[in-house]
Amino acid sequence: MKLGNLLIAGLISGSIYAVFAVCIAMWFRVSNILNLAVGDFAMLGALGTDHLVRVLHWPTAPAIVTVIVACGVGAYLYDKAILRLALDGRRRQEGIVITFFFTFALSFFIEGLAEVLFGTNIYAAPTLWQGNSLSWGGLHFERAGLLVLACAVVSGIAFTAYIRYTLSGKAVEASGESYVGASIVGIDTRRYRRNIFIMTGMLAAVFGILQSPLTGYAFNSGGTIGFTGFIAAAYAGYQKPGRAVLAGVAIGVVESLLGGYVSTQYNDTILYAILAALVLIRPSAMGLDVAVGG
Amino acid sequence: MPGAAQAQEGAAVGAAARRPALRVEHLSIKYGDVVAVHDATFAVDEGECVALVGPNGNGKSSIVMGIVGLAVRGGRVDLFGSEAPARNVNWTARHGLTLVPERRHLYPALTVLDNVVLGCYSWTRNLRKARTSAPYERALALFPELERHFRQRAGTLSGGQQQMVAIARGMAADPRLLAVDEPCLGLAEAVSKRVYQVLGEIHAEGRTLVIVEEDPRRALQLATRQVEVRNGVVV
Amino acid sequence: MAAIPARLRPGAPEGADRAAGEGRRRRATGLTGQLSATGVVVVAGVVVMAFWAQQYIGSVFVLALTYAVVTAGMAIQIGFSQQVAFSQSVFMGLGAYGVAVLNADAGIPSVLAMLIVTIGSGIVALLLGRIVTKAPGLALAVASLMFPLIATGYVTSANYLGGSTGMPLTGNLFPSSSISASVVGNGLIVVAVVAVVVFIGSRLLGSDLGLELYTLGVNEQAAAAMGVVTPRRKLELFVLGSMLAALGGALYAGTQLFVPATLVGVTTELSLLMMLFIGGRRSVIGAVIGAFAIQYVQGASNYISIHILLIEGVLITVILLIEPEGLAGIGLRLRQAFRRRVAPGRAAAATRRGATGTAAAGTGDATAAVTVRQDGAFATSWAAQATGGDASLLSCAGIDMAFGGLKVLSDINLALPQRGVFGLCGPNGAGKTTLLNVLGGSLQASSGTVQLAGQDITRLPAAERFRRGVSRTFQAVQLIRGRSVVDNVAVACLDSNRSSLARGIAFSHLGAARGRAFEALDYLGMGAVADVEVSSLTLERQRMVELARAVASKPRVLLLDEPASGLSEVQRAELAEVLREIGRHTCVVLVEHDLDLVASVAERIFVLAAGGIVFEGDGESFKASDVVGTLLMGRAPTA
Structure with missing residues (x-):
């Protein structure tokens, strides 16, 4: 039973990484930019909902809708105001590292904003599926955990199907592969970039609301949690949403098993050492054998 | 040169005979301080095959890039009777002009089939409709020699095969006007001939063609008219 | 014909002597800059x-x-x-x-x-x-x-x-x-x-x-x-x-x-990166400025330290939007703007040198003729360096090359002498570039051996082969954007390849390398564009820069991958002249699709198809050959 419960715990914490990994991979596929701020959207979702419900006494449903829409609008404005200038302006910025810094700055900005708005304590959005944890044999499932897992699986499958079975999904891939090549067949690469950015921002917010009852969020949780998603996405070469989900879940499971059987003190150290070794041994298998220019 | 004279007078001469597909007036393009194209005026009628010729680095490709909206341009471009907005590639793609760009610009990590089907994006968003459409099937049939590479990633093909995929993608868009920029750059003579043979078939179907070609002899095989570009100026 | 607006023209032509002098001067100003920065600290x-x-x-x-x-x-x-x-x-x-x-x-x-x-x-x-x-x-x-x-x-x-x-x-x-x-x-x-x-x-x-x-x-x-x-x-x-x-x-x-x-x-990692990018990531001074900016901003006032995340987020965004090279880059631009006001002529030259303009289809450069100076010091010393003898210089035997399961080359055997131009033709995807990569060391053959002047170089990496005299160009031009033409050529003339980084701190021989680069540019008649930033040149000038870079080391073997691609008829004729001249000094392997060009300059031509050599002969028999006709020119086979 220990193994079973460790696996469940791993699956659920892995789902957290997985959702962020999907968001990062999808947007990288269309824009070739790594989004470090995706975890901060989750934090905004969780703390925003909590603030509306707990402090301003809104009912839960309108609060959630308002917060998700607000995240979408924020993402839209950021694209219109900053990304357009940085990527489509006269001084175009290219290269993974420099564009990464824009989302890095966005992450700082959102965290700073959240600190002003919500303070520094840890809060969580209201639990959506209330009740005791479900038991089956000796296995225990927390209800929020199941929601989280479902969210990860659904978003992974949905994005994979989108890319594989729709023309607009293929247009997303084309946008990331070649700007000129996509433009000449009528693909509006900027619109795709914006839409996916908004979509992943909103998905992260939804996810933050679902997941926050498990761990709680503070203004600066987003960066750390998004960072692990960022690492998980690396194992999908920042390209494939389906593989990003698998990688995220696998990392969660390994982490949980290491904690249960090897060492609770050094489990993270060992986990990251394994992950680093994987990248160093088989970089081409992960699609990471490209130069980092700019 | 008769072709050049005709080009200078532009639509006035052409319009009497046929409807103009493309009309370019006072087109100019600058890259920073460098003037690449200066005051180019010419027209292409429907059903024509016009070659833009002239030495390399004289602005032929820039003219095409300006027309489709990939380069910032001054002047006016009319496409099938309506004025094309500047800096909007998507508009031209949806109004019957598709470019097969220099250096091809395929999607290297996607399969050949996906590359070609994306050509259909200019007229549909429906993958099933695209895959059962006549232009898509016609595009795949253009180069039978590609068939055994259909599921291969485009980036792993040889230069000649990539050029074929690029032309097929352009044709999947079902364009009324196909612009082909330097189709034979870096290709062996045999492949170049094959490419021109297929371009000839495309023209024979009644499609309007604009071909940017550095080699005038090659251009003459197919072109009904030449527009010569020298030092960024149409002569 | 309408008047053509003047294009930015490169500075007045300069000879190798003056150029080398300028290289020395620039080195001296470099030292002043380093000393003054240190002094400020x-x-x-x-x-x-x-x-x-x-x-x-x-x-x-x-x-x-x-x-x-x-x-x-x-x-x-x-x-x-x-x-x-x-x-x-x-x-x-x-x-x-x-x-x-x-x-x-x-x-x-x-x-x-x-x-x-x-x-x-x-x-x-x-x-x-x-x-x-x-x-x-x-x-x-x-x-x-x-x-x-x-x-x-x-x-x-x-x-x-x-x-x-x-x-x-x-x-x-x-x-x-x-x-x-x-x-x-x-x-x-x-x-x-x-x-x-x-x-x-x-x-x-x-x-x-x-x-x-x-x-x-x-x-x-x-x-x-x-x-x-x-x-x-x-x-x-x-x-x-x-x-x-x-x-x-x-x-x-x-x-x-x-x-x-x-x-x-x-957290520390990210704030270190932030300092680097805010200050200016490519310069040591910029890095120092960035560290100061962040540290002083953080504690400048109570209000700022409370809202530090918000403020830093805005600050990074704004600075990178203004100038990707950070505060140091902004400073540099301000200085240039200031100089332009004080001394317009000099500043224009400076901007041009530092410009990172896009490759543009220029109008002025297109007519510039490609010439080769056969009488210059460069040609003389190159000729003197060659040793006599008919023994084969570059040879390979039994070369196989496979990527995964895909066999690209099989059993290639070649033996090339000290001097001359040798053509390598074939349809797209025949393995020409792969063979060039195997000869140049960018790829290691799956099996077989490569020899240079009797020595086995099969396992040597590209850099070591370059040191022994194997030089090359690339099919897609691979120049160093953001650097001048002379620096692009000087890369191939460095003495530093085998010394450690520590040596670079004590001595710099960049001036000498630039001097040699000027000689090579002068040899190919390109001294005039030496100071121009390389990506502002037209494509065919870039190809010539790449050729200059490849010959600058006076190599024994020169591997050229489609040097005529994108060149006009006239330029091809000029290139043929250059190739003939270079072929008098060295062994040139020429991969090219332009069969007329190959036939006119190469003394021996090899045709590669599906990974094997299917024809070998001189220009005349090449053009007459049936294999070549069907394979390369698309002629119907004469039965």
Whole structure:
């Protein structure tokens, strides 16, 4: 039973990484930019909902809708105001590292904003599926955990199907592969970039609301949690949403098993050492054998 | 040169005979301080095959890039009777002009089939409709020699095969006007001939063609008219 | 015909002598710049320590300087050479904790501990670097991203390091019974270290080794083909960056007297990167400016420290939107604007040199003729270098090449003499470029041997083959954007390939290399464009620059991959002249689709199809051949 419960715990914490990994991979596929701020959207979702419900006494449903829409609008404005200038302006910025810094700055900005708005304590959005944890044999499932897992699986499958079975999904891939090549067949690469950015921002917010009852969020949780998603996405070469989900879940499971059987003190150290070794041994298998220019 | 004279007078001469597909007036393009194209005026009628010729680095490709909206341009471009907005590639793609760009610009990590089907994006968003459409099937049939590479990633093909995929993608868009920029750059003579043979078939179907070609002899095989570009100026 | 607006024309033609002189002059101004930057650090440091050592200004000044040591290393490694690794905070922590442990537990004075720890970190970095620097670009970045996480996990769990709080120590860098004396002494030691780092760092980047590192960053494959020993340089960069990070950490411990556990980890890593990018990622000065900007902004007022995240977020965005090269880049642009007002002529030249314009289809350059100077010093010395004899110079036997299951070359045998032009033709995908890569060392053959002048070079990497006289061009032009034409050619003329980075700090032979590059440019009649930024040239001029770079080392074997691609008829005729002339000095292997060109210049032509040689003969028989007709010209086979 220990193994079973460790696996469940791993699956659920892995789902957290997985959702962020999907968001990062999808947007990288269309824009070739790594989004470090995706975890901060989750934090905004969780703390925003909590603030509306707990402090301003809104009912839960309108609060959630308002917060998700607000995240979408924020993402839209950021694209219109900053990304357009940085990527489509006269001084175009290219290269993974420099564009990464824009989302890095966005992450700082959102965290700073959240600190002003919500303070520094840890809060969580209201639990959506209330009740005791479900038991089956000796296995225990927390209800929020199941929601989280479902969210990860659904978003992974949905994005994979989108890319594989729709023309607009293929247009997303084309946008990331070649700007000129996509433009000449009528693909509006900027619109795709914006839409996916908004979509992943909103998905992260939804996810933050679902997941926050498990761990709680503070203004600066987003960066750390998004960072692990960022690492998980690396194992999908920042390209494939389906593989990003698998990688995220696998990392969660390994982490949980290491904690249960090897060492609770050094489990993270060992986990990251394994992950680093994987990248160093088989970089081409992960699609990471490209130069980092700019 | 008769072709050049005709080009200078532009639509006035052409319009009497046929409807103009493309009309370019006072087109100019600058890259920073460098003037690449200066005051180019010419027209292409429907059903024509016009070659833009002239030495390399004289602005032929820039003219095409300006027309489709990939380069910032001054002047006016009319496409099938309506004025094309500047800096909007998507508009031209949806109004019957598709470019097969220099250096091809395929999607290297996607399969050949996906590359070609994306050509259909200019007229549909429906993958099933695209895959059962006549232009898509016609595009795949253009180069039978590609068939055994259909599921291969485009980036792993040889230069000649990539050029074929690029032309097929352009044709999947079902364009009324196909612009082909330097189709034979870096290709062996045999492949170049094959490419021109297929371009000839495309023209024979009644499609309007604009071909940017550095080699005038090659251009003459197919072109009904030449527009010569020298030092960024149409002569 | 309408009037053509004037295009930016390159400066007046200049001969090799004047050019070499200019190279020397530029080197001298480089030294002045390095000395004045160092001087500013020293003077500012002494003044601050003299007046405000114990005040806020002074304490932040010292803190910023300790970070500046780390970011200076990052500017060299990450910004300038584009070897992106996120391990700085780990080595900074290693330095800081190292000093703390040696000082608090073993009682070793901090300054001595600092030296021990810096050298120790260098050894650790050398061992670690041997593994990680083998990883290609993005893989190294991702893998090294885990290092701060691994280190955080370890440090926060290790009780002897103070766990998640951190570790105090007592030994000032400058131990003294008087607190104020220690503070001032600490500060001056830090100032001295930073001054040395700034001097040697900017000196390195301005040297011939700096040119190597820049090339490595822009295009690793081209760098290797021009003799840069890339694995070694990458390792050296990793070690240098790590040692400077450890040194910065040691200074931090010795001045702050406390090592917080948060010093190791992602947060520190990210704020170090922020300093680098805000200051200016490609220059050592920029890195120092960035460290100061962030440290002083953080504590400038109460309001700012409360809203620091918000403000930094806005600040990074705005600065990078204005200028990707950060504050240093903004400063440079302001200076240029100022100069333009004061002395318009000189400033225009400076802008042109620094411009990073896009490759443009220019109008003026297109008519520039390609000529070759057969009587110049370059041609004479190249001719003199060649040895006689008919023995084969370059040969390969039984070359097979397979990628995965796909066989690209099978059983290729060639033997080429000392001089002459040899054509290599074939349909697209026949394996021509692969064969060139096998000969040049960019690829290792699956089986078979390659010999140069009787010596087996099959297993030698590209850089070593270049040193032995095998030079090449690329099918897609691979030049170093952001550098002048002469620097692009000078890459192939460096003496530094086999020396260590440490040498570049002491001596720079960039002037001499530029002088040799001017000779090669002059040989090909391109002296006039020497100072132009390379990507502002037209495509065919870029091809000529690449050719100049390939001949600049006076190679014994020259591998040319489709040099005529994109050239007009007239230019092709001119290129043919050049190839004939070069073929009198060296063995040229010419891969080309233009059969007329090949037939007119090559004394022997090989046709490659489906990975095997199907025809071999001279120009006449080549054109008459049935194989060639059907395979390459698309003629129907004559039955």
